[in-house]
Amino acid sequence: MSGAAKSGFGAYPRLLREPGALTLGLYGVVGRFPIAMRSLGCLLLVAAISGSLAGAGVVAAAMLVSQGLASPVLGRLADRVGQRKVLLTTCLVHAVALSTLVIAIVLGAPLPLLVVAAIATGCASVSFTSFMRARWAALVEQGTLRTAYALESVLDETIFLLGPLLVTVLATAVHPAAGLVACVAFTTVGSIAVAAHTRSEPVVEPVPDGGGQRAIAVTGVQVLMVAYAGMGFLLGAVDVTMVAFAREQGTPGLGGVFLSLTAVGSLAAGAVFGAVDWRLPQERLLVATSTVLAIGAVPLAFAGSSPVMAGLAVVAGIAIAPGLIAGSTLLEALAPKGSLSEGFSWLSSAGALGIALGTGVGGWLAESGGFEAAAWAAVGGAVVAVVLSATGQPALRRRRPVEPGMAAREQ
Structure with a gap:
C-alpha cells in the first residue's frame, strides 16, 4: 500500500480494520x-x-x-x-x-x-x-x-x-x-x-551471551529520554502556570478548565499529525514539534484575561501529542531488537520525572514571581527538548539494523 493511501483521516478506520x-x-x-x-x-x-x-x-x-x-x-x-x-x-x-x-x-x-x-x-x-x-x-x-x-x-x-x-x-x-x-x-x-x-504479544527474542544490549545503552534512546524530560518539564510548569493564573485572576476553578483546553489542543493536533503522510524524517519532525512546543508556551506569560488564557491554552497544547508521536516512532527504530517494552518504559519514566521537576520548579517560581515566571520555566523545558533533539540528530538517525524478513514486512 502506498504512503498516500495510508494518509488522511481514513488512516484511522483502516488501522482499526486490521485484525485485532x-x-x-x-x-x-x-x-x-x-x-x-x-x-x-x-x-x-x-x-x-x-x-x-x-x-x-x-x-x-x-x-x-x-x-x-x-x-x-x-x-x-x-x-x-x-x-x-x-x-x-x-x-x-x-x-x-x-x-x-x-x-x-x-x-x-x-x-x-x-x-x-x-x-x-x-x-x-x-x-x-x-x-x-x-x-x-x-x-x-x-x-x-x-x-x-x-x-x-x-x-x-x-x-x-x-x-x-x-x-x-x-x-x-x-x-x-x-x-x-x-x-x-x-x-x-x-x-x-x-x-x-x-x-x-511482542516476540521474546533469545538473550545472547552477556544479556544483550539494553535500550538505555543506545545513545539515540538517551537523547530521546532527555528530550522527553524537557517536554515533561514543560507540561508540569504549564500545569502550574494555568493554576497560578486562575488564582491570580480570582477564579481558581478555571485552572482545571485551562488544563482541559490544553489537552483538547493536544488531542486535535495529534489526530491531524497522525493522519498526515509526513515527508520529513522522524528525527526532524521531533525538532520541529519541540520548537513549536517552545514557541506555543511563550504567549502564556503575556495572558491578560481568562478568555485570552483559554485560547492560549489550546495553542500551548498543539505540539504535545505530535512531539510524543515522533518520539515514539523514533524509539521503535532505535531500540535494540527485543527491548521495546523497556525502551518505552524509559521514555515514560523520563517524561514523568520531567513533569515532577517542572511542577516543583514552576510552583516555586509562581510563588515568588507569579504565573509569568512559571510560564517562562515551561519555555525553558521545551528549549531543552529542542536543543537535545537538534544536537542529537546523528544519534537519532542511527537506526537499528533491519533484518531481511522485517524489511519484507515493511514493504
Whole structure:
C-alpha cells in the first residue's frame, strides 16, 4: 500500500480494520484509565479520611516515584519473559497492594504504613502506555505504525480528560474510596484482556551471551529520554502556570478548565499529525514539534484575561501529542531488537520525572514571581527538548539494523 493511501483521516478506520486492532485499542483504554485516576484518587481519599493534604501528597508522591523507578525494570522483564506473564503477575500484586492501601487509609493507619502500601502499588503498576506501544509495533506493519502511535496519543489525552473527572465523581458522589476501587477493577480487567490478546504479544527474542544490549545503552534512546524530560518539564510548569493564573485572576476553578483546553489542543493536533503522510524524517519532525512546543508556551506569560488564557491554552497544547508521536516512532527504530517494552518504559519514566521537576520548579517560581515566571520555566523545558533533539540528530538517525524478513514486512 502506498504512503498516500495510508494518509488522511481514513488512516484511522483502516488501522482499526486490521485484525485485532480494534480490540487491542479498547483493552488498552480500560487498562490505562488508572494512570489518570490513581494519584488523584489517593489524594482525595487520604484528605477525606485524615483531613491532611500534606499526608495525602506524601502518599501520592511515594506511589508516583516508585512507579517511575519500577517501570523500566518491568519493561525489561517483559522483553525477557513476555508481556503476558508480567501483566498477569503485576495485576494480581497491584490489586492486593492497592486494596491494602485503601483499607489502611480507611482504618486510619499511620502514615509510614500508607507509604509502604503506596510504594508496593507503584512498583506493581506497569507503564501501560509503554506496553501498548510495543504491542502496536508487533501488530501492524511499519507504514501504519505512526497512525497507531497517533491513535495512542489521542486515547491518552482522552483518558487524561475523563479520568480525573471520573475519579472525582466517584469519590464525591459514591464514597471517597470508590475512585481507587475503580482503579483496581480497571487495571485487573485491562491487564487480563491485553495479556489474552495473543495476536499483539511482542516476540521474546533469545538473550545472547552477556544479556544483550539494553535500550538505555543506545545513545539515540538517551537523547530521546532527555528530550522527553524537557517536554515533561514543560507540561508540569504549564500545569502550574494555568493554576497560578486562575488564582491570580480570582477564579481558581478555571485552572482545571485551562488544563482541559490544553489537552483538547493536544488531542486535535495529534489526530491531524497522525493522519498526515509526513515527508520529513522522524528525527526532524521531533525538532520541529519541540520548537513549536517552545514557541506555543511563550504567549502564556503575556495572558491578560481568562478568555485570552483559554485560547492560549489550546495553542500551548498543539505540539504535545505530535512531539510524543515522533518520539515514539523514533524509539521503535532505535531500540535494540527485543527491548521495546523497556525502551518505552524509559521514555515514560523520563517524561514523568520531567513533569515532577517542572511542577516543583514552576510552583516555586509562581510563588515568588507569579504565573509569568512559571510560564517562562515551561519555555525553558521545551528549549531543552529542542536543543537535545537538534544536537542529537546523528544519534537519532542511527537506526537499528533491519533484518531481511522485517524489511519484507515493511514493504
